[in-house]
Amino acid sequence: MRMTVVRALLWLPLCLYGCGGGDGEGPATPTTLPHATTTTTASTTTTTLPPAGANVERVYVDSGPTSQYVNGIFTSVTVCVPGSDSACQRVDDVLVDTGSSGLRILSSALSLQLPQETGPQGNALAECFPFVSGTTWGPVQLADIKIAGERASSVPIQVIGHPDFSRIPEECGDRGPVRNTLDDLMANGILGVGLFRQDCGGLCRIRQDSPMYYECASSTCTQTTLEISRQVQNPVWLFPGDNNGVLIDLPSVGPSGAASVQGSLIFGIGTRSNNGLGSARVLATDQFGTFTTFFDGRGYSGSFIDSGSNGLFFLDTALSGIPTCRTYSDWYCPSATLTLSATNKGTNGASSTVQFSVANAESLFSQDASSAFSNLAGPFGLRLFDWGLPFFFGRRIYTAIESQNTPAGPGPYWAY
Amino acid sequence: MPSLRSLLGSFLIGIAVVLSPSAVLAELGGDEASVHADRVSLQATVTTRAARGFKVYEIETPSGTLIKEYTTQEGKVFAVTWQGPVLPNMRRILGNYFDRYRDAVAQRPFRANSPVSVRQDDLVIQSAGRMRSFVGSAYLPRMVPPEISIDALE
Numbered sequence: 001m002r003m004t005v006v007r008a009l010l011w012l013p014l015c016l017y018g019c020g021g022g023d024g025e026g027p028a029t030p031t032t033l034p035h036a037t038t039t040t041t042a043s044t045t046t047t048t049l050p051p052a053g054a055n056v057e058r059v060y061v062d063s064g065p066t067s068q069y070v071n072g073i074f075t076s077v078t079v080c081v082p083g084s085d086s087a088c089q090r091v092d093d094v095l096v097d098t099g100s101s102g103l104r105i106l107s108s109a110l111s112l113q114l115p116q117e118t119g120p121q122g123n124a125l126a127e128c129f130p131f132v133s134g135t136t137w138g139p140v141q142l143a144d145i146k147i148a149g150e151r152a153s154s155v156p157i158q159v160i161g162h163p164d165f166s167r168i169p170e171e172c173g174d175r176g177p178v179r180n181t182l183d184d185l186m187a188n189g190i191l192g193v194g195l196f197r198q199d200c201g202g203l204c205r206i207r208q209d210s211p212m213y214y215e216c217a218s219s220t221c222t223q224t225t226l227e228i229s230r231q232v233q234n235p236v237w238l239f240p241g242d243n244n245g246v247l248i249d250l251p252s253v254g255p256s257g258a259a260s261v262q263g264s265l266i267f268g269i270g271t272r273s274n275n276g277l278g279s280a281r282v283l284a285t286d287q288f289g290t291f292t293t294f295f296d297g298r299g300y301s302g303s304f305i306d307s308g309s310n311g312l313f314f315l316d317t318a319l320s321g322i323p324t325c326r327t328y329s330d331w332y333c334p335s336a337t338l339t340l341s342a343t344n345k346g347t348n349g350a351s352s353t354v355q356f357s358v359a360n361a362e363s364l365f366s367q368d369a370s371s372a373f374s375n376l377a378g379p380f381g382l383r384l385f386d387w388g389l390p391f392f393f394g395r396r397i398y399t400a401i402e403s404q405n406t407p408a409g410p411g412p413y414w415a416y
Numbered sequence: 417m418p419s420l421r422s423l424l425g426s427f428l429i430g431i432a433v434v435l436s437p438s439a440v441l442a443e444l445g446g447d448e449a450s451v452h453a454d455r456v457s458l459q460a461t462v463t464t465r466a467a468r469g470f471k472v473y474e475i476e477t478p479s480g481t482l483i484k485e486y487t488t489q490e491g492k493v494f495a496v497t498w499q500g501p502v503l504p505n506m507r508r509i510l511g512n513y514f515d516r517y518r519d520a521v522a523q524r525p526f527r528a529n530s531p532v533s534v535r536q537d538d539l540v541i542q543s544a545g546r547m548r549s550f551v552g553s554a555y556l557p558r559m560v561p562p563e564i565s566i567d568a569l570e
Contacts (some may be wrong), residue, residue: 068525099529099546130503132543132550133527174507174514176532177522185526199547203501208479210505288501288549302499302551308528313544329535330524380531381542382551388530 053274054149055242055267061250061372061389062260065093066186070371071310071389073248075265077103077191078146081114082154088112088146093188096248096265097308098399100192102199102232103145104129104136104158108181109188114141117156119215119224126165126214126221127158127232128172129199131308134179136160136190137168139216145235147191150267152238156230160185167219171211190308191235193246193265195289195412196402198231237401242268244404245411247275248307252394255337255359257370261393269398269415270407280398280415282408283346289412293385294351295342296320302384303344305397305414309388312356312377322358324379331361331378342385346413356391443511444554448473448491469563470494477502481550483509488561495555501548510541510554517541517554 080088089112117140119125125140138160161180211223250263293303325333337359345351359375374393400411463474473485481500507514520534531544543552
């Protein structure tokens with residue numbers, strides 16, 4: 001009984017920004033566009049090559065470089081010493097993350113020496129970047145970033161776990177575990193192609209209790225505020241063209257999952273014949289990158305779409321009525337697969353009703369060969385929906401970058 | 417549970433007081449007067465609300481992150497919630513429970529922005545979001561005041 005009281009308390013913060021009722025949502029049409037990708041399951045393999053183009057990079061969902069990932073979407077990125085066409089290195093197995101902005105590469109995956117970015121005092125700049133499941137620590141260095149036929153020049157990136165920056169500031173470790181190795185990250189890096197131009201933006205121009213940027217003189221790093229241009233940048237908005245966002249195009253996955261899935265990361269929105277919005281519904285977000293999901297008569301503000309979340313995370317057993325797994329309490333385990341419906345509503349008033357499935361996670365995980373699941377979901381407990389990678393299967397999902405113009409107006413928005 | 421939120425809201429209709437800058441940020445399991453040192457670095461605005469059986473400290477940091485600390489009548493923090501653009505300093509708000517939180521999260525595979533939760537008999541923590549929009553909560557099930565009964569809320 002007490003637990004429910006506390007849950008009520010936990011609701012409060014999210015209600016500050018309005019917990020709307022769930023009524024008044026008219027039906028909206030889910031968008032279906034032709035997909036061009038490869039799906040491999042135990043039983044069937046169908047192949048249609050993605051639309052080739054200078055703005056298309058292959059992405060793949062598999063178990064990743066450590067063979068341990070579930071619903072991890074990866075790609076390859078080439079980094080070069082700024083201005084060089086020969087001092088370059090391709091890095092595979094970089095996680096594609098619409099939930100963050102900026103490129104982060106493990107130092108252990110990088111043999112290239114890159115120039116160091118400096119802070120306001122002229123000393124080396126380093127960063128402690130907060131993911132909820134751990135922080136990454138390392139210097140900010142400059143690289144040209146090449147993906148598909150696109151190139152962004154002299155972009156600040158984070159080099160994670162650099163040996164010259166081995167002394168991690170105490171307060172960086174005060175937000176959770178520091179994830180600085182391949183074993184920690186289970187990826188060679190993270191390509192943040194999210195809604196924002198920078199990983200931090202105006203927030204890092206003020207001094208905070210929970211700092212991100214540090215300036216390092218000798219081995220001592222101290223917190224610094226930082227102008228926007230020196231922050232780690234989403235490379236997409238720095239491309240000469242196709243720079244207003246990305247489109248992730250993944251094929252459908254059957255109810256029992258797939259060993260691996262291939263799809264496309266397409267740069268630009270409405271800039272070429274392969275990235276038009278078509279009839280996709282555009283859901284604008286607030287300045288924090290969130291919209292409202294209506295489910296079962298209630299509105300959940302603070303919701304978001306995120307390829308860097310490996311499941312659909314929403315509510316908890318008490319609110320959803322779906323039991324969690326006995327052995328994996330992080331996941332839902334309904335006795336039979338559920339088909340549910342929710343409506344996402346943007347800050348622009350546009351809404352879209354979506355169907356989604358929740359399968360028994362223990363049954364899914366019992367298939368050792370599978371690492372891509374469209375129906376993997378788990379509880380979270382607070383009032384939001386995290387539409388993770390399962391939501392991307394069978395959809396073309398557009399992520400429009402803040403202040404960048406698109407045929408549907410400037411970002412930030414999602415469309416699908 | 418249609419009226420749960422509104423019922424709870426009625427509990428929180430109490431006296432709101434903006435405290436002086438010397439107000440404190442406590443930590444989970446700590447007492448109200450525990451962390452005076454934080455006020456300087458937080459540069460925070462602190463508000464308290466009295467409710468039946470507990471008190472809420474609302475702390476807004478310069479980034480706009482709102483941290484709420486719920487204390488028993490004896491002044492012990494039994495729950496903390498946060499919401500805002502920046503992931504708070506978790507050690508500061510979890511206090512002695514931080515190491516358990518960090519170790520539990522570290523034992524799980526890194527899943528970027530996937531939410532994390534720790535559920536133990538005497539400690540429940542859940543944390544979600546990504547840069548610009550974090551949300552989370554932590555509470556001590558055994559310290560939730562008995563006066564705060566779900567019977568009244570449901």
